[in-house]
Amino acid sequence: MLQIIIALLVLLAASGIAEYFLHRARSNAASVKEYHEVVASDWGKTVERSESVNTALTGVVSPADLGSVASAAGLMRGELQGILDAREKNPPPSGERNLAGAETECLTSLDRYLEMVEELATGGDEESIVEDRALLESRAAQALSKVNDFLFNAEFTGDQISGEFFRAGESLANAFAPPEWQSAEEEVAYGIVNSFMDADIKEFNPDVLWSLSSSKRIEGLRLMGVTRENFAEGWIDARGEEKHPVDFHVSRRGIVFTPSTVELEVVVYLERGAPWRETVRLVREADGWKVEGYPFVGWL
Structure with a gap:
């Protein structure tokens, strides 16, 4: 009789443990789904902001247009910082650290690129744009690489940032395009x-x-x-x-x-x-x- 009781207790314990782990798995799956939805939504906002920056960049034909670029870049940087702050307060679910790391590197790299775009556009100085263009384009290449790494880990997001967004060096230089040749x-x-x-x-x-x-x-x-x-x-x-x-x-x-x-x-x-x-x-x-x-x- 004692053996039967012990066997029943073992079965009940095993059942409880199994139910516990099943509950944890379901809970984590729900957390992962919710996390992916947040990441996808925030990435959509990032892409939307990038389109505003891109519109400002493609419209540059004189130094007067640089203010719009600086403003758009500053707004996007604010969006990126808000996302990074939110992630710091809410760690990712179990098993999502690779995605979280890729997202952080992506957003941080975009911010570094936009920081320089904003600085050069705010200064409105042809000499600075010429001298710093190589560094700006290096940051653009790094940002594009990190974006691609993030999207590789976040296949559930379908949006991509336009390639024009990463050619700010060329666009800023257009503000100082020279007049027609004298001869x-x-x-x-x-x-x-x-x-x-x-x-x-x-x-x-x-x-x-x-x-x-x-x-x-x-x-x-x-x-x-x-x-x-x-x-x-x-x-x-x-x-x-x-x-x-x-x-x-x-x-x-x-x-x-x-x-x-x-x-x-x-x-x-x-x-x-x-x-x-x-x-x-x-x-x-x-x-x-x-x-x-x-x-x-x-x-x-």
Whole structure:
């Protein structure tokens, strides 16, 4: 009889334990569902705010339009901070920590990007936008990566932020788009400097660098024992090992143009360190404009 009683007690205990865990599972499932609904709703608000920022960015044609960008970016940052504060007060249900972490990194990265957008738009300073554009675009790339990571973990959300939202650097620069070219030759000279620097920094092409260098510089190189064949070998050394350029910007403003020379202001963005600002000089030769003064490399 005692054995029967013990068996019944064991069965009752097991049943109670099973019911407890079943209740916990149901409760957690309900919590997860509610959590997903909150995350999806908040993400929808984030995407909606991003569309307002995008509208402001795509409408930039002059410095007067930057105020709208700063305002939209500030409002979206407020939305993001509100979501982050709410998550801190209400931890995610069991099993949702990966999603919670991805969401936090996504929203934080978006906030860092928008912080810089807001600062640059508020300042309304062309020089700051030019110098900080590389950093802004780096933050945009980081934010986009974190957004994609979040959406991978949150397949239940169907909304995506427009790609235009992440191109604020280009949009802010539009506020200072230069006037029409004063002459066709100015435009040609601008194109030559861009081609030369693209061959130097973006797609290293020694043939282009050689062909666009002035005859005076070519003669100087030959006196140093540099030929077209071995030209590429010393190019990086001539710049300096500590310099690692990753991008550049040729200004269309302030071009100094004479019948025989052209000077253009250029900014080179380095992998490490502050942007490098110099003036590139072209000279007119029989077959067109050639680069004679190029301070970014010691040879020229």
